[in-house]
Amino acid sequence: MPVVHKITEMNWAGNYHYRAGVVHHPSSEDELRALVAASGAVRALGSRHSFNAVADSEVLVSLDRLATKTIIDSAAMTATVSGGTPYGVLAQNLARHGFALHNLASLPHITVAGAIATATHGSGDGNKNLASAVVGLRFIDAQGNTRTVNRAHTADFAGYVVGLGALGIVTEVTLAIEPAFKVAQHVYRGVPWEQVLADYDAVTGRAYSVSLFTDWRGDAVGQVWFKQRLGDGRTTDFPAQLLGGSAALVNIHPVPGVLAVNCTEQLGTPGPWEDRLAHFRRDYLPSSGAEIQSEWFVGREHAVAAINALRARSAEISSVLQVSEIRSVAADDLWLSPSYGRDSVAFHFTWFRDQRAVDAAVGVVEEILAPFTARPHWGKAFNAGAPELAPLYPRFADFLVLAARVDPSGKFRNQFLDRTVFAR
Incomplete structure (x- = not known):
């Protein structure tokens, strides 16, 4: 029989409490199959790192007791x-x-x-x-x-x-x-926005993976993280001064004032990909979870205009914000991917855990980014519903047809999906 645990925690952030009273932990696929067949509404619960109700249901299942061999x-x-x-x-x-x-x-x-x-x-x-x-x-x-x-x-x-x-x-x-492959991670502080926006593509193209961290206030980006994939043909020049900023002399955390003990190694020290591509170490929790996150994707061609629009209204969001991260994501063909069909720039927001204030700030950001047809990250906080989201995804209607064919009874739907996907 599958193990059953009572739910005593909310999601990782602590801003959402699951409706189900227990989580089932089947130890075999047969147990899982029987549980799903007998349930009226059921969904899987992973690491609980979603910041909304996307994972919730009347019956919740964890796959943590199934074999994890690779x-x-x-x-x-x-x-x-x-x-x-x-x-x-x-x-x-x-x-x-x-x-x-x-x-x-x-x-x-x-x-x-x-x-x-x-x-x-x-x-x-x-x-x-x-x-x-x-x-x-x-x-x-x-x-x-x-x-x-x-x-x-x-x-x-x-x-x-x-x-x-x-x-x-x-x-x-x-x-x-x-x-x-191996990766070396270089971090620079205080890079002027003027330098970044003068040739945004050159900045983000300098390394295999690039992240910009900002609070949207002032004239400089707080931190720029360059993850250099060794041997990929990109520049190997990461001097003490770059783009008007200075190389960090110690490991630093993306959120100002937080110790970097749980961050992956920086300072340009080469290491294996699995210890550098993530920002946070796998043997440490990244933080206490006292935060709420949001993220929106815009077409890459709008990167500079979207950055300027957010900077212009920083006063309306910065008081609720711990830090914001800007990243690049290449286009794909996955129907409900926020990067479907377009190279994208992702604007991520780590908010303080104040749900009412975050809801208001999310509304501001949605308004700012609406002219750029911004698509939200499905697992993070946003206000848009299906009427607003459907026009943003060329294959949205095709997904509805697929879902109706695969799950005609709606067993895997929930209130979140009814609002954001299946609303008529």
């Missing part, structure tokens, strides 16, 4: 893992055998199935989100049947990957992998 196919250059596997665990397993993923998100603690379902991403002008590496899925459908889809043979595969949990419970994910 099956590597070196001929096909793929790896297959349980959907409940944290990315940090997957990265370690791949690295032991000399392989890598193309990128990691800021946190290595998030689960594979949860991250891909919401199009979670890292950074880099040429780097697509984490879900773009998916070449196959195994999931339990509403009848409790096991189903598989893959990029090679499933015509509408691009609709399944960023599925928001609306199509079933993903038990296994097969991902494209590549040979392992």
